[in-house]
Amino acid sequence: MSSVVPGCEPAVGRVLSEGVHWLGGCLSANAEGQEVHYHVSSYLVMGSEATVLVDTGDPAHRETVLAQLDHALAGRTLDFVFPTHPEIPHAGNLPVLLSRYPSAVVVGNVRDYFLHFPEHAHRLRSMLAGDSLDLGGRTFHFLPAYIRDLENTLWGYDSGAGVMFVSDGFSFIHDVPVSAEDDEPVHLPGQCRLLSSEMPAPPSVEQAAYGTGRALYWTKFVDVGVAFQGIEDTLEAFSVNFIGPAHGNVIDDVEGMLKTSLAAHRKVYEGRPL
Numbered sequence: 001m002s003s004v005v006p007g008c009e010p011a012v013g014r015v016l017s018e019g020v021h022w023l024g025g026c027l028s029a030n031a032e033g034q035e036v037h038y039h040v041s042s043y044l045v046m047g048s049e050a051t052v053l054v055d056t057g058d059p060a061h062r063e064t065v066l067a068q069l070d071h072a073l074a075g076r077t078l079d080f081v082f083p084t085h086p087e088i089p090h091a092g093n094l095p096v097l098l099s100r101y102p103s104a105v106v107v108g109n110v111r112d113y114f115l116h117f118p119e120h121a122h123r124l125r126s127m128l129a130g131d132s133l134d135l136g137g138r139t140f141h142f143l144p145a146y147i148r149d150l151e152n153t154l155w156g157y158d159s160g161a162g163v164m165f166v167s168d169g170f171s172f173i174h175d176v177p178v179s180a181e182d183d184e185p186v187h188l189p190g191q192c193r194l195l196s197s198e199m200p201a202p203p204s205v206e207q208a209a210y211g212t213g214r215a216l217y218w219t220k221f222v223d224v225g226v227a228f229q230g231i232e233d234t235l236e237a238f239s240v241n242f243i244g245p246a247h248g249n250v251i252d253d254v255e256g257m258l259k260t261s262l263a264a265h266r267k268v269y270e271g272r273p274l
């Protein structure tokens with residue numbers, strides 16, 4: 001059972017880089033007697049012409065996200081909302097956002113959203129992997145989600161700051177006492193807005209691949225080498241300075257930690273017996 005963490009709902013998000021704000025809050029849970037947190041994050045990307053919000057945040061954090069947006073937008077409006085997939089922590093604040101920002105358009109693989117939000121059917125614009133939005137001075141690219149739990153999940157990339165948004169991918173656990181059965185990527189109170197390089201100890205390779213392994217239940221059925229190759233190709237093709245997951249601390253040590261752990265785990269998966 002988790003609950004909202006009041007202290008983790010700052011009215012101001014963290015500026016990751018010029019024009020990119022890390023927003024959202026944490027849910028709180030108890031892990032073997034110790035309080036731990038679980039991120040539900042959103043990201044605002046601001047170009048000179050247009051703005052896009054990546055994931056809406058959880059309805060439990062509705063007021064927080066709205067306050068953070070007010071602050072970050074500083075009088076501008078929200079032009080696009082990009083829920084990476086139609087699940088509550090990623091799309092649950094869509095109605096309130098569309099009401100607050102009447103000219104905002106929902107972008108992404110929105111093929112079934114009219115079923116959830118029939119009153120907003122005219123505000124849905126399909127954007128698939130390979131499509132992009134010119135935000136003015138920076139481009140937002142829609143990428144395939146190599147790690148995903150729903151078929152219409154998409155990842156994103158901001159060319160301005162080199163941020164890759166990975167939804168449920170790459171949610172690392174850190175050095176906290178979680179039981180083996182607990183499969184949520186959690187952090188300790190006070191670590192909510194830290195970058196991976198600012199955490200007391202960087203995640204081990206096992207922890208770094210934790211979220212990856214957890215989401216990869218489908219590796220029983222498909223060749224996971226394809227997914228790993230896709231991720232590695234994307235990291236090569238785009239200049240990635242930050243990786244922004246919905247449920248983990250932002251990763252800033254992409255080269256040192258992520259590429260290495262990806263390569264290590266790719267070997268493990270590919271080498272496993274059939």
Ligand SMILES: [Zn+2]
Pocket residue numbers: 087089090167168246247
């Ligand atoms: Zn999620």
Ligand SMILES: [Zn+2]
Pocket residue numbers: 008025026037038039187188189190191192193
């Ligand atoms: Zn937290």
